[in-house]
Amino acid sequence: MIRPSLIAALLLTAALLAPAPPARAESGAAGRPVATDARLVGDDARTRLIIDLSASADIKAFTLADPYRVVIDLPEISFQLPEAAGREGRGLVSAYRFGVLAPGRSRIVVDVKRPVAIDKAFVLDAVEGQPARLVLDLTPSDRKTFLQSRAAREGDPTGAIASTAPPKTNDLPVVVIDPGHGGVDPGASGPQGASEKEIVFEFAKRLKEKIEAGGERRVVLTRDDDTFVSLPGRVKIARDNAAALMISIHADTLQDPFGVRGATVYTLSGKASDKEAAKLADKENRADLIAGLDLSDEPEEVAGILFELARRETSAFTAQFAKGLVRELKKAAKLNKNPLRSAGFRVLKAPDVPSVLLELGYLSSKEDAKLMMSEAWREQATQAVAEAVDRYFATRIAQGTPGR
Ligand SMILES: [Zn+2]
Helix, strand or coil: CCCHHHHHHHHHHHHHHHHCCCCCCCCCCCCEEEEEECCCCCCCCCCEEEEEEECCCEEEEEECCCCCCCEEEEEEEEECCCCCCCCEEEEEEEEEEEEEECEEEEEEEEEECCCCEEEEEEECCCCCECEEEEEEEECCCCCHHHHHHHHHHHCCCCCCCCCCCCCCHHCCCCCEEEEECEEEEEECCCHHCCCCCHHHHHHHHHHHHHHHHHCCCCEEECCCCCCCCCCHHHHHHHHHHCEEEEEEEEECCCCCCCCCCCEEEEEHHHHHHHHHHHHCHHHHHHCCCCCCCCCCCCHHHHHHHHHHHHHHHHHHHHHHHHHHHHHHHHHHHCEEEEEEEEEECCCHCCCCCCCCEEEEECCCCCCHHHCCCCCCHHHEEEEEEEHHHHHHHHHHHHHHCCCC
């Protein structure tokens, strides 16, 4: 007996073999999102399809074999794409086509040249001056893995993309832990010889052990000893390692008469990286990778879009981790009255690495200083951060964006 799903798939394939339907006059009228532009970027190592949408939409991406395809299902979309959209391939993609599948449902079918893995599939909401964007990132795979991930998906009613082979150590997602200061830069100092650079280094080492204990992640420290590393140097370490997360650790002093104390989690504030965007759009600085995509051959407009996408994606993941971190820390440590803040810290400016700065406490507070120098506190607090890291990755895997 032929399964209904197979019949449906065959019918869909037939329907989608036809050229994309022309944009209809009434399109977009019934509140349907309109697809206004599309582009393929990248190469055989990573190929990205970006589709501009007038409004956000929920999508589901999955693979089909023989021939190899990636399918994106979404609510009904009015496709008003340029004539040539989808006809020419690039990187792993040979072509793509799109259309309305049934009332209320649309589908995009991406023909690929070889087995691929869906590394990312998401839609970013529209923000000021930028449309909503659908992003599909494909990376090379092999037939066996391709078929396995398909089988795993079929066995899973949620349709989640499951990875089957246990990752090799070098493939593990990297977490960069950045103990602040070091060497000639001692950072803050507190009562009884408390030294920021030492406190944060001890904390970082313990945190590394805890995060690596599960065997699912690799930790890179920005300094292995008491040496000076510049702020751009720290960001570079995170980017060079294609880190999935960066946690910068500090324990500064505050000039305040009210005894401010407690841990605080900082994320990068709003428009802080516009200058970097401009710099990146400049051809001279284009010999750069962003989110695994080589920008050097892209026209300025596309480089700008890719940079903007990376930044928005990064800031969404950063916010997610920062909230989770506050939640976990609350159980183990004294928190600042206003524990989640944003600021323009230089070390948080990697456009494609979700990054937070954790002030463990303030050395200007006698209570904080005492805690931060205690072994029991360090044990508890590192455990809380490690748990927040675990939860963060678990959520990303559930969302189908496991990180690099
Ligand atoms: Zn500091």
